[in-house]
Amino acid sequence: MKLKTILMAGVMSVAGSIVAADCAFENTVEVRSLSAGFEAWKAVTDAMAECGNVEANLDQDFREKQPEAFAANPSLYHIGGVANSTMIPLLTSGSIRPLDDLVAKYGQNLTPNQKITVDGKIMAIAMMVNNQHLMFREDILNDLGIAVPGTYDEVLAAAEKIKAAGVVDYPLGGTFKTGWNLGEEFINMYLGEGGSFIDGNNMPTINNEKGIKSLETLKALTAYMDPEYLVSDSTYVQQQFQQGKIAMANLWASRGGAMDDEAESQVVGKVKMAAAPMGSAAPASSIWWDGIVIASNITDEEAEAAFRVAMEGMDEEVVKANNDAAVWLIKGYEPGPLAAGAAATAQKGAKPYPASGPMGIMHTSLGNGISDYLTGAKDAATALADIEAAYKTAAKESGLID
C-alpha cells in the first residue's frame, strides 16, 4: 500500500467544467470531492462532473488526507468517498453530517440497503460492496477432476493435487503482503472461525484457539504459494492470475474484472468465482462497502448541492454503463458472473468488517505481527501474545484503555 501511495502521489483530477446534458440539473455551487481512485469511483465521479462545477480528486492517499481535510472549517471537500473503516475517523471527529433531510428530499431512488445508519441517523450512502472470495481456474480444476473447494481443508487438498500435477508455478496465491493486507487475511480467517477481536472494555481477545487455528491455516496455505508471499499485494496476485502462474486465490471482488481484461490477461474466461471458503462458523471473508459522506463544516446550501451531485453520480444510468466495474448496491445493477463469488460469500453469512477506532489499531498490530509467525521466528501463541501486547501499548497511548 505504501509503495502505491508514493507512486500515486500525483493526484488525478477531473475538472468538471463541461456541462453535459446527462445531468438532471445544472449545478451552480462549487463542489469538491475526495475519494479513492479505483474504477468504480472513476465512473461515479465522471458522472458527477457532468453536472458542472464539480472538482473530483481521485487519490490513493485519501485515507491519510480525509480526516484533516474534513476537520478544517470550512471543510476542504464537500463529498468524501469512504469505506466502512475510513468512515470511522470522520464519524468520531464529527466532521460529517447526518443525511436524513437530504435523503428525504433527493434520495427517492436509494434502496434501504444503501443507507448506512449509525445511532438511527443516516451518515453515509453506500454504492457498492466488496469482499475477498475464491477465484479459481475452472479449466485446471476440471482437468484434474477437483470439485470447487468449499472449506480450507478442501483448498489445501486441491492445492496438493495441483502441485502434484505441476500445471502451474504455484497452486495458490494470497494477498499476504506484510501490513494491511496480511492483517486483513487474519481478520477474514478469524471471522470465519467466529472469533471477536476486542471486548467491551477495548481489551484484545485474539489469543485463543480460534486465533491459533486461523494462523495455522494461513501458514498451511503459504506452503503452496510463491515463497515471496510477504511482498505480494492484490495487484501482484491479480497479475499472477493473469499470467497463468496460480490456480486459486482468495481475492477482492473488485479485482475480478481484470481476469477477463483481454489487454492484460492470458486466462480470459478461465477464472471463475465462488464463495470464500468456509471457516468453522462463517465464510473466511469480511464484507466491505464503499460510499459517500457529506462534510459538516460547509453551508447547508453547499451540502444540498453536493448531495444532489452525488445522487447524479450514483444513479441507474451510471450503473448500467459500468455494470461490471463493481458489485453495485444501486438500482439497475444486474449481477454478472463476476459478482457470483461476492454474492455467494455474503449469502453464506460472511460478517461485515468490524470497523471501529480500536479495530484500526488491532488491524495494524496484526499486520505487523503475523509475519514473525509465518517466517518461523515465533510460535503461534507467542505471536498472538505479542500482537496483543503491541495492541495494548498503542491503545493505551491513544487513551482507549487505562
Added chain:
Amino acid sequence: MKFKTFAAFVGPSVLIMLIFIAFPLISVFWQSFNLTQPIYKTIEVETCTPGFLTQTCTLETQTIPELDEHGEVITETTFVGLQSYRNVLELDRFWAAVSEGAWSKLQTIDFWKALRFTLMFTLVTLPLVVGTGLLIALCINNASRAIRGPVIFISLLPFVVTPVIGALSINWLFRGDGILTAFLEWWTAKDLALFAQAWTIELMMMFYRVWHVAPFAAIIFYAGLQTVNQDSLESAVIDGASRWQRLRLIIVPHLMPLIIFVTIIHLMDCYRAFEEIVGFSSQGYVISLQWLTYDFLVPDQAGNRSVSRASASAMLTMIGIAILLVPLLKRTWRDHRGTH
C-alpha cells in the same frame, strides 16, 4: 567584518534554521515526553451496513471521543516522562531475551531488530562506499582527457536517480521472475526466490545503497585528486615507489579529510535508511529505525497514530547518529586544533 554586516548575511539563514530545524526539534523533544489523548466516552450504537438484499444491523458498545460545542475533539495532554521511550525500547523484553542469551528472541522486538539492521547496514556499506568511490575517482583521473567528461557523467548517473525510484527498480529487477532473477536462475540452474528470506533482501539493499552513493564519494575524491602534490608523486616514482605505495603513502593521506567528510555524511544518511525498506517492501523481514518512526506516525484506517512513540523513536535515532559521529568529530576537532 562589522557585526551589522555579519548579522545581515547570517540572519536569514539563522532564522530559517530556527523555523525549520530548531523549532520542530524542540516540538518533537517535547512530544516525546507528553501524551495527547482525546477524552473518550462509551456509548451504545446501532450500526447498519449493507448485506445482500437486506441490511445487517448490529448493536454494540463503542468508545468514541467527546466533542466540544464547536464540534472539535476534546483532548488533554499529560506529562508521561520516559514512558514513550520505554514503549519503544521494550526494555523488559530486551533484558529477558539478553538474560536468556536468545539472539533470535531479541530479533523479534521491533526496536532492537531495527537497530541491528540499521547498524549493520551502515557499517557494512561504509567501507564499500569509500573504497568503490576511491576506485571510480582513480579511474576517472586516469582516463584520457577526451573521454573524461562522458565517464564522469555516466558514473554520476546512479546518484542522480531519485532514491525511492532506484530502490523500486532494483526491486522489480529481482522480484518474482524479474529479469535479473531469471538470469541468475538460468546461470545457476536453480529456482531462486530472493524476496523470501531476510539475508538476500539485506544483500540487495546494501548493493543498492553502495551503487547509489559511491558516485557521490567518487566525485568528492576526484576533486581531491586534482590537488595532490605532483612533485611528491614524481619523486616517489624516481625513488622506485610502486603504484600501490604511492596510493597508500601519498594519495590516501592527502585525501584523508575528504574521506572523513564522506564518512560523516554517509553515517548520517545511512543511519536514516528508509527508501530501501519502502522500495523493497521488506517490512516482513527487515525494518530500519527510520521506518519504525514512520510506522508509528502513519495513521491507521481509523485515524489512530502514535505521535509520542514516533517522537521518542525519532529522538533515539538522533542520539544514535550522534554516538556514531563522536569518534569522527573528535578526530576532526583534534586535527583542526593541530593546524593552529
